[in-house]
Amino acid sequence: MSNxxxxxxxxxxxxxxxxxxxxxxxxxxxxxxxxxxxxxVTDESLESTRRMLQMAEESRETGVKTMTMLDEQGEQLRRVxxxxxQINQDMRQAEKNLTDLSKCCGMCVCPCDRxxxxxxxxxxxxxxxxxxxxxxxxxxxxxxxxxAVRNGQAVSGGSAGAxxxxxxxxxxxxxxxxxxxxxxxxxxxxxxxxxxALDMGNEIDQQNKSIDRITDKxxxxxxxxxxxxxxxxxxx
Numbered sequence: 393m394s395n396x397x398x399x400x401x402x403x404x405x406x407x408x409x410x411x412x413x414x415x416x417x418x419x420x421x422x423x424x425x426x427x428x429x430x431x432x433v434t435d436e437s438l439e440s441t442r443r444m445l446q447m448a449e450e451s452r453e454t455g456v457k458t459m460t461m462l463d464e465q466g467e468q469l470r471r472v473x474x475x476x477x478q479i480n481q482d483m484r485q486a487e488k489n490l491t492d493l494s495k496c497c498g499m500c501v502c503p504c505d506r507x508x509x510x511x512x513x514x515x516x517x518x519x520x521x522x523x524x525x526x527x528x529x530x531x532x533x534x535x536x537x538x539x540a541v542r543n544g545q546a547v548s549g550g551s552a553g554a555x556x557x558x559x560x561x562x563x564x565x566x567x568x569x570x571x572x573x574x575x576x577x578x579x580x581x582x583x584x585x586x587x588x589a590l591d592m593g594n595e596i597d598q599q600n601k602s603i604d605r606i607t608d609k610x611x612x613x614x615x616x617x618x619x620x621x622x623x624x625x626x627x628x
Contacts, residue, residue: 476609
């Protein structure tokens with residue numbers, strides 16, 4: 393009986409090496425077979441890098457949108473805090489008007505009943521600092537767009553991706569050139585995503601501090617309004 397050799401199934405790694413194939417089995421393959429398999433693996437690898445690049449771009453787009461929404465939220469918080477400061481300023485004028493009204497009515501205020509300004513309260517000084525009309529600058533809301541986003545695009549911020557080469561060339565053709573380019577872009581996008589994540593964390597921390605300040609100012613404004621209402625009731 394003649395000794396007939398069976399066709400060998402050969403799989404190449406994406407780096408161009410043979411998978412589980414020793415030198416003796418390579419001798420059983422024709423150059424055409426090896427070239428065909430190498431082209432198949434190269435095509436599959438190219439499609440893989442294209443999918444990687446697409447997913448990376450989608451992630452970057454999501455990150456930019458999230459950062460933009462955080463920036464808009466920070467601006468809204470800044471306006472709310474300005475509103476709290478304006479209420480504080482208006483209440484200061486209202487208290488002055490109540491004091492003038494008491495004098496116009498000829499009321500003699502007993503020293504023991506004299507109203508002490510809430511601005512002398514320790515909580516007030518802690519909330520508004522020295523009691524000025526301006527809000528605290530330290531820890532304020534970031535109103536400008538974070539450095540990681542400019543005109544709706546992510547900025548690398550000086551963080552570059554890893555440099556190539558990323559693959560071991562086998563066919564050394566335009567497909568492998570595209571694979572290198574795709575992987576280079578993926579690396580750059582990953583660097584941008586890292587910067588976006590850091591900026592998101594910083595922005596969220598600043599907004600949390602802003603929310604705490606707004607809460608404190610709202611509580612102090614409510615106490616000040618309640619006290620003014622009591623004074624106004626006594627004048628009626």
